[in-house]
Amino acid sequence: MVVPSLLPGLLLLLPPAVRGEERDETEKAPDAEVVVEDRRVSESLAQVSLDRDALEAFPASSADEMLKAMPGLHLSAHGGHGKAYQYFVRGFDAVHGSDLAVSLEGIPLNEVSHIHGQGYLDLHFLPTVLVRGLDLWRGSSRPEAGDFALAASAELHLGLADPGLLVQVGGGTDRSGHGLVAWRPAGGGPTDFAVAEGEAGEGVGDRRAFREVRLAGGKGGWLGPARVRAFALASDNTFESPGVVREDDVGSGEVDFYGAYPEAGGGRSSRLLAGVEVARSLEAGGWQFLGWGGLKALELRRNFTGYAQYADHGDGVLQAQEGGAAGLRLRGWRHLEGVGSILEGGVDVRGDRFDQWEQGLEPDGTIWAERVDARVSQGSAGAWADLGLDPWPWLSVEPGVRAEALAIRLLRRIDDLGTPVLNPRPAHAWAPVLCPKARLSLFGDRPWSAFATWGRGFRSPEARGVEDGDRAPVATADTAELGVRWAAPDASVTLVGFHTIVSNEIVFDHAAARFLSSGATRRLGGEVVASLEPFRFLRVETEVTWADGRTLASGEALPYAPRWLASTGLYARRAGAEGRATCGLRGWFLGPRPLPEGFYSHPAFVVDATGHAEWRRWVLDVDVDNLLGTRWRDGEFVYPSWFDRSRPESELPALHVTAGDPFAIRIAVGRRFS
Amino acid sequence: MSRMHPCAWALAVLASCSPESRGSLQIPVHLAGSDPATFVGSDGAEVRLDRALLVLSDLRLESPPTVARLRLPSPLRSAWAHPGHDFSGDTACELLGTWELDLLSDSGLDPGNATCLEGDLATGRVRLSAEPALDLAGEVTLEGGEKRSFHFEVFLDEEVAGIPIEARLDADAPPALLDLAASPATMLSWSDWSTEDEDQDGLLTLSDGALGNTVPFGVVSTASFTLDLDE
Structure with missing residues (x-):
């Protein structure tokens, strides 16, 4: 616990900051850099961009956790170390990604x-060392953001920042071990890399063991005048999941706060993803082509309710999915001379095909019921355009539109009763979506500026919900934002208000294990983001978000999404001729969340820290979870359950919790070789 | 006095805005029969009960259905997910256990405290699942003066659901008592006392005529039970 608190002080001992050290110069080598740089006319001031330096200083133990840099976003890891996180954004319970679109170099990562x-959005396949940049957008005003961009969207950039061979090993008080080999050839750019990473641990508490292996390779270069890059990532994760424990059982001492019931689950996830990108810059514009494909397999076992639903067999469930997806993206942009504007547009095509199963699972692993056995083929084709107009220096207007066509083919091999279907016939459905967008900014070149955005985002329908010939129901969200910003060279403050209407909310019902339609909902909120750089090596960021989500029909609060989120981070960086160091200390506050049945979750205040130091060839990484050792609840759910069959079955809704990460410190030491 | 750090102050303000969770409360439960040992039915027959034992278990009270329950027909019929993101159960008040209640007892039975959650109540339910759930014996005097003995042993495994109770529970002002009363008169109100003694055993039993249907029907009838909260 002492190490991170000393890091800021150690930073001051380093030589004065010298920007543009060796690493940056290499990145800028014209023959190595193949990342298509920013072409956008204007960005919403609600955007957050983090480069590698900022990411190194941001406490995050996985690529998923880096998304917490988005103001108004919170994530919960109630499923263990290997399953997708649960996301909360601006009053949305985005569950495992239903309202948050994330892409990697343009490859959509949400699974339809x-x-x-x-x-479903699982970023565990991505080594954090390869996340070279992260762009986060709140709202749905980006025309290029497609499916699932209802509340927010994010783009991860792939690349290895540092040249040479890095070999690193480490371990932590959370009974974990970590090994990393990352190589970027001398003279190569960030897109040239080979990475092998392994991680395993028992975790603090019961049923939290995991094992992860990640492999990645990438190569960039030139093909005539066009820049080309190709990359591939593969991962295999096996993990236990503690699930939930009843709060009253914790209170009575029957189960430890960091304990788990014997029925708790786990799973295994494997993924292979590859992409090829070709891009060319022209005199007045440019174009980019991206082709990608991937395979994914997931198996999950869980039991959140004990024996409440099936007293004889238990409520254990096995969910599995195997399949692949492929797609392509074509985009272009062109400056329109004389008009002071730029036109940008693109086409996205995606196809998914997968089999999925859900089965009832006895405590001993025996399958006793078949509930889902289906093959899904799902495709989408979208086109978008974005016109940036700057009629006066103080005014920027950016209308845009995205049109999407969705097609679904569903083959059910069993019916709703679990009976095999003889001669199953596929059901086909389709849906069109039109999403207008607009952004406007005033006085963008002055200390005081203002902006307004409006955009419609959409969520594709669940394949298993369609009938043959359906025009499938598509959920849309219209979001309006209004913001002002004051910016000085070393400080800025942004205030944003937002209002979102969702056409048709879907909410999970665990008893039926399916989504329920809950009609239209709205979110109303605001956020304040302040940044201050009192010294060149130190940045302080504070953000506060308030979001209130309610159903339009009844006015009742939407469950689970937090109303208050606040964080303060201190991020420091010093660099010199022989080394550099970054560190970050971030405290965040999670306000009480409305839960079903009139309950509210417990608030939490947690401080995480991270530090990264390099001295000559030596590398030291320190990550601290929960520096203050706060006993906090990561997941909180209200429903009836029955785990202890020696007692009568209660039907009263009870609070169930998943313990948040306890204090843990992980240290990794590495050495670079030329 | 040390100055409060601005961040701590801000968090304290945010925490003070925290809404409170729905409170819980304990309410003593009282079970009793609601009729005297001798009563006159709607058909004019005078019924005298010599024995009236009812075995009850698991008393539950439920909140009224609300829009937030959102159990609407969905075009998204088959989207699946894991538990935890769900609607919780309707039950708002619960006392678990099994109790043998002498419906003729003056004092009734005090089985313990029900654990309840604040909010509106609409209905209650109780399970009848012993062997037998109801044991009624006595004599009925028909309007013409004819006397007939009866003995009904009702074997059931069924919940009596939908017992009305319109009330609102407030943890700051908990009710003094939750009364569940069972009415043998109502349970027997569907019985035809002129039924022929088919097995010639000298007793009216569930084997005779339609009594095998009407008596169990009366036992599980919502009208045979009343729920009340005493302030």
Whole structure:
């Protein structure tokens, strides 16, 4: 616990900051850099961009956790170390990604019609060392953001920042071990890399063991005048999941706060993803082509309710999905001379095909019921355009539009009763979506500026919900934002208000294990983001978000999404001729969340820290979870359950919790070789 | 006095805005029969009960259905997910256990405290699942003066659901008592006392005529039970 608190002080001992050290110069080598740089006319001031330096200083133990840099976003890891996180954004319970679109270099990572939840978003396959940049957008005003961009969207950039061979090993008080080999050839750019990473641990508490292996390779270069890059990532994760424990059982001492019931689950996830990108810059514009494909397999076992639903067999469930997806993206942009504007547009095509199963699972692992056995083929084709107009220096207007066509083919091999279907016939459905967008900014070149955005985002329908010939129901969200910003060279303050109407909310019902339609909902909120750089090596960021989500029909609060989120981070960086160091200390506050049945979750205040130091060839990484050792609840759910069959079955809704990460410190030491 | 750090102050303000969770409360439960040992039915027959034992278990009270329950027909019929993101159960008040209640007892039975959650109540339910759930014996005097003995042993495994109770529970002002009363008169109100003694055993039993249907029907009838909260 002492190490991170000393890091800021140690930073001051380093030589004065010298920007543009060796690493940056290499990145800028013209023959190595193949990342298509920013072409956008204007960005919403609600955007957050983090480069590698900022990411190194941001406490995050996985690529998923880096998304917490988005103001108004919170994530919960109630499923263990290997399953997708649960996301909360601006009053949305985005569950496992249903309202948050995330892409990697343009490759959409949300999985459509996933067995475990629409838009399933799992970033565990991505080594954090390869996340070279992260762009986060709140709202749905980006025309290029497609499916699932209802509440927010994010783009991860792939690349290895540092040249040479890095070999690193480490371990932590959370009974974990970590090994990393990362290589970027001398003279190569960030897109040239080979990475092998392994991680395993028992975790603090019961049923939290995991094992992860990640491999990645990438190569960039030139093909005539066009820049080309190709990359591939593969991962295999096996993990236990503590699930939940009843709060009253914790209170009575029957189960430890960091304990788990014997029925707790786990799973295994494997993924292969590859992409090829070709891009060319022209005199007045440019174009980019991206082709990608991937395979994914997931198996999840869980039991959140004990024996409440099936007293004889238990409520254990096995969910599995196997399949692949492929797609392409074509985009272009062109400056329109004389008009002071730029036109940008693109086409996205995606196809998914997968099999999925859900089965009832006895405590001993025996399968006793078949509930889902289906093959899904799902495709989408979208086109978008974005016109940036700057009629006066103080005014920027950016209308845009995205049109999307969705097609679904569903083959059910068993019916709703679990009976095999003889001669199953596929059901086909389709849906069109039109999403207008607009952004406007005033006085963008002055200390005081203002902006307004409006955009419609959409969520594709679940394949298993369609009938043959359906025009499938598509959920849309219209979001309006209004913001002002004051910016000085070393400080800025942004205030944003937002209002979102969702056409048709879907909410999970665990008893039926399916989504329920809950009609239209709205979110109303605001956020304040302040940044201050009192010294060149130190940045302080504070953000506060308030979001209130309610159903339009009844006015009742939407469950689970937090109303208050606040964080303060201190991020420091010093660099010199022989080394550099970054560190970050971030405290965040999670306000009480409305839960079903009139309950509210417990608030939490947690401080995480990270530090990264390099001295000559030596590398030291320190990550601290929960520096203050706060006993906090990561997941809180209210429903009836029955785990202890020696007692009568209660039907009263009870609070169930998943313990948040306790204090843990992980240290990794590495050495670079030329 | 040390100055409060601005961040701590801000968090304290945010925490003070925290809404409170729905409170819980304990309410003593009282079970009793609601009729005297001798009563006159709607058909004019005078019934005298010599024995009236009812075995009850698991008393539950439920909140009224609300829009937030959102159990609407969905076009998204088959989207699946894991538990935890769900609607919780309707039950708002619960006392678990099994109790043998002498419906003729003056004092009734005090089985313990029900654990309840604040909010509106609409209905209650109780399970009848012993062997037998109801044991009624006595004599009925028909309007013409004819006397007939009866003995009904009702074997059931069924919940009596939908017992009305319109009330609102407030943890700051908990009710003094939750009364569940069972009415043998109502349970027997569907019985035809002129039924022929088919097995010639000298007793009216469930084997005779339609009594095998009407008596169990009366036992599980919602009208045979009343729920009340005493302030």
